[in-house]
C-alpha cells in the first residue's frame with residue numbers, strides 16, 4: 001500500500017497550486033463582490049490542460065486522470081469557490097458525459113473547442129423547477145422527434161455555467177411515463193434559437209459562478225445531437241453524477257483547507273487577555289479538529305478518485321466521500337468564523353465567503369440525504 005502521490009502527480013499539484021495562487025486566489029474576493037466571471041484565469045487554464053482534464057488527447061484534452069482532476073479541483077477550491085465550481089461543472093458535468101457517450105463527430109464539434117479553450121465552457125441541465133433529487137419522476141422537459149430534428153420544450157433551474165458555455169447537455173423526456181428508459185440526453189448549443197438563459201440567480205454564495213434558469217421554447221436541434229442512446233438519459237445521468245461527486249468532494253476539501261489556513265493565521269495574530277488566541281486550548285481544539293477532518297476527507301476523495309481512475313467500482317466511496325467532505329467543509333468554515341470572532345462575520349475576511357460557498361456543496365450534485373440513501377442502499381443490500 002502506498003499513500004504517496006506519484007512524482008508526476010506531485011508536479012501537477014505544484015503547477016496547479018502555483019497557478020491558482022497567482023491567478024485565481026488573488027481575485028476571489030473581488031469577483032465574489034462583483035459577481036464577475038474570472039475569464040482571464042479560465043483562458044489561462046487552457047494552456048495548463050485544466051479545461052480538458054477528463055478528455056482524451058485526440059479531442060484536445062490533457063487526460064490527466066481522475067486523481068489529478070481531484071487534485072486540481074481541490075486546489076481551485078482552495079483558491080476560489082466560484083471559479084472551482086465553474087470548472088468542476090464544466091469538467092465533470094459538461095465534458096465527461098460527452099467524452100463518454102459522444103460520437104466522434106460530436107466530440108470533434110463540441111468537446112474539442114471547450115477542452116482546448118478555443119471555445120467557452122460546458123454545462124449540464126438536469127434540475128427543473130419541480131424536480132431535483134427525483135429526476136426520474138419529476139422531469140417534464142420534453143423532446144419530440146420531427147423529421148430530422150428534435151424539438152425541446154420545458155424549463156430547467158439552478159444550472160451552472162449556461163451563460164459562459166458553448167453547449168448545455170439537457171436531460172429530457174422522450175417517451176411517455178416515468179420509466180427508467182423514458183429520458184434521453186441532448187447536446188443543445190447555448191445559442192440555439194428558442195433557448196432562453198435567464199439572468200443569473202442571486203445566491204447566498206458562489207457569486208462569481210453563474211447559475212441560471214433556462215426555458216426551452218420549441219428549441220430545434222438536429223437528430224444527431226442526441227447524446228448516447230435514446231432512452232438511456234437517466235442511466236447516463238446517474239453515471240455522470242456518481243463521478244461528479246468526486247469533484248464536489250474535492251472542491252470542499254479545498255474550501256476547508258483555505259478556511260483552516262485563514263483561521264491559523266488569524267489565531268496567531270489576534271491577541272486576547274494578553275496572548276495570541278492560538279495559545280488558548282479552546283482555539284487549538286477547533287484547529288486540531290479541522291485539520292483532522294480535512295485529512296480524513298482528502299483521503300476519502302483520493303481513494304474514490306483512484307478507484308475511478310483504475311476502472312474499479314467507485315460510487316459507494318464517491319457518495320461517502322462527497323457526504324463527509326461537503327459536511328466537513330461547512331463545519332470547518334463554521335469554526336474558522338468562530339475563531340475570527342466578529343471579524344469572521346465580515347465580508348472583508350475570506351472565511352465569510354468560504355462559509356457561504358461551502359453551503360452549496362451539501363446540496364448540489366445530490367444532497368446529503370441522497371448520499372445517505374445511496375450509502376444505506378449499498379450497505380443493506382445482499
Ligand SMILES: Cc1cc2nc3c(=O)[nH]c(=O)nc-3n(C[C@H](O)[C@H](O)[C@H](O)COP(=O)(O)OP(=O)(O)OC[C@H]3O[C@@H](n4cnc5c(N)ncnc54)[C@H](O)[C@@H]3O)c2cc1C
Nearest residue numbers: 124125126127131132133158159160363364365366367369
Ligand atoms: C448553486 C447551484 C448550482 C447548481 N448547478 C446545477 C447544475 O449545473 N445542473 C443541474 O442540473 N442542477 C444544478 N443544481 C441543482 C441541484 O443539483 C439541486 O438543487 C439538488 O439536486 C437538489 O434538488 P432540489 O433543489 O430540487 O431539492 P429537492 O429534491 O426538492 O429536495 C429538497 C429536500 O428534500 C430532501 N429529499 C428529497 N428526496 C429525498 C428522499 N428520497 N429522502 C430524503 N430526503 C429527500 C433533499 O435532500 C432536500 O433536503 C444547482 C443548484 C445550485 C443551488
